[in-house]
Amino acid sequence: MKTVLDDILEVKRDEVKLLHRDNSMSRFKDSEYFSKPRLSITESITNDHNVSIIAEVKKASPSKGIIREDFDHLRIADIYMNNEVNAVSVLTDVNFFQGCIKYLNDIAGIKSVPLLRKDFIIDEYQVFEAKSNGADVILLICEALSTSQIQELTHAAFETDLEVLLELHSEDQLSKIDFSLNRLIGVNNRNLAYFSVSLDTTLKLRKQIPNEVLLVSESGLKMKKDIETIKQVNTDAVLIGEHFMRASNIGDSVKQMKEWCSNEN
Numbered sequence: 001m002k003t004v005l006d007d008i009l010e011v012k013r014d015e016v017k018l019l020h021r022d023n024s025m026s027r028f029k030d031s032e033y034f035s036k037p038r039l040s041i042t043e044s045i046t047n048d049h050n051v052s053i054i055a056e057v058k059k060a061s062p063s064k065g066i067i068r069e070d071f072d073h074l075r076i077a078d079i080y081m082n083n084e085v086n087a088v089s090v091l092t093d094v095n096f097f098q099g100c101i102k103y104l105n106d107i108a109g110i111k112s113v114p115l116l117r118k119d120f121i122i123d124e125y126q127v128f129e130a131k132s133n134g135a136d137v138i139l140l141i142c143e144a145l146s147t148s149q150i151q152e153l154t155h156a157a158f159e160t161d162l163e164v165l166l167e168l169h170s171e172d173q174l175s176k177i178d179f180s181l182n183r184l185i186g187v188n189n190r191n192l193a194y195f196s197v198s199l200d201t202t203l204k205l206r207k208q209i210p211n212e213v214l215l216v217s218e219s220g221l222k223m224k225k226d227i228e229t230i231k232q233v234n235t236d237a238v239l240i241g242e243h244f245m246r247a248s249n250i251g252d253s254v255k256q257m258k259e260w261c262s263n264e265n
Contacts, residue, residue: 004062004096005192008120009144011095016123023125031132033108038136038161041114042184044086045214045237051227051261052086054116054216055254056241057107059091060098063195068245073103074110076250081112083254087137089116089239101133108134116165120144124156137163137184142173143192154181165216169201174208183213186239190219199229206233227260 028034045052057080059071073090080088090107091099104117114136121127121138122145130138138157140150150166157164166177167186177185187209189201197220206215214236221227222243230238240257247253 003192004195005143008062008093008096009122012093012120012122016125019123019125019129023129025128028128028132033105033134034128034132036134038163039111039114041087041116041137041163041165042214044114045184045216048086050258050263051231051235052237053254053257053261054087054089054237054239055080055085055244056089056118056239057091057103058089058097058099058241058245061242062096064242066098067242074106076245077107078110079250080244080254081110083251083258085113085254086237087114087116089118089139089241090135091241092117092119101129104130104135105133114163121153122149124153127153127156127160127162131160131162135162137165139186140164140166142166142168142176143170145176147176150176151178151181167218168205171205171208174205179210179213184216185209185213186216186218188218189221199226202230202235203233206235224260227257231263 057073057076059068060066077088090104091097092101092104093099115134116137117130117135118139121140140153154164165184165186166182167188169188169192187202187205189199190197199220202217209215216237216239217230217235218239221238221240244250244253
């Protein structure tokens with residue numbers, strides 16, 4: 001059965017062809033951000049004794065449609081950074097999430113924390129494009145890549161002074177991961193086939209991921225009890241998008257989430 005991910009990857013392959021046609025390595029390297037040292041998301045998470053927060057700039061999704069009507073990517077990112085989140089995730093996929101690479105580039109101009117390019121990355125040109133537009137870390141998705149692709153794109157990122165958040169949705173993807181290479185792992189609690197969400201995914205997979213590997217729990221985190229659940233298994237960070245995007249006051253929502261994520265409570 002064809003999934004939404006299959007549809008996305010089909011479109012992404014066409015996008016990559018255009019990216020190769022319209023760009024060169026020298027063009028990427030000439031950008032103002034390409035030679036700038038990254039801000040480390042690993043250090044940001046490791047140095048935080050609380051559950052860290054990666055806050056997402058996200059206008060829409062395939063399953064929910066438009067999430068925030070009054071969407072201003074710079075204002076949202078500014079609110080996040082003023083509230084001292086550990087990193088900001090920026091959706092750059094155009095067709096399914098109504099994101100844009102320009103959002104990343106714009107936010108890079110004001111960044112005070114690491115920026116994650118969140119997209120469906122399947123080609124090294126997308127890695128170079130991320131760096132040239134101000135990213136500090138990229139998302140790679142196990143379900144979208146083979147074992148060799150994960151390794152190749154991870155090495156391409158490292159060579160470009162980017163970090164990698166490697167995401168998986170189910171335990172059958174664990175065999176693809178070399179934990180000595182990929183030491184920042186995202187567990188997405190959303191089922192890719194049905195888009196249902198269960199925090200049990202984080203609870204189950206944490207037990208199969210080495211303790212020294214940093215774990216980020218993604219999707220379905222919107223209440224205090226959700227954070228208390230993932231704290232049970234030493235989750236290092238959470239990636240929050242829709243919850244903040246639906247908030248009437250984003251700043252207040254971030255402050256509340258930081259209270260829930262505090263390990264002093």
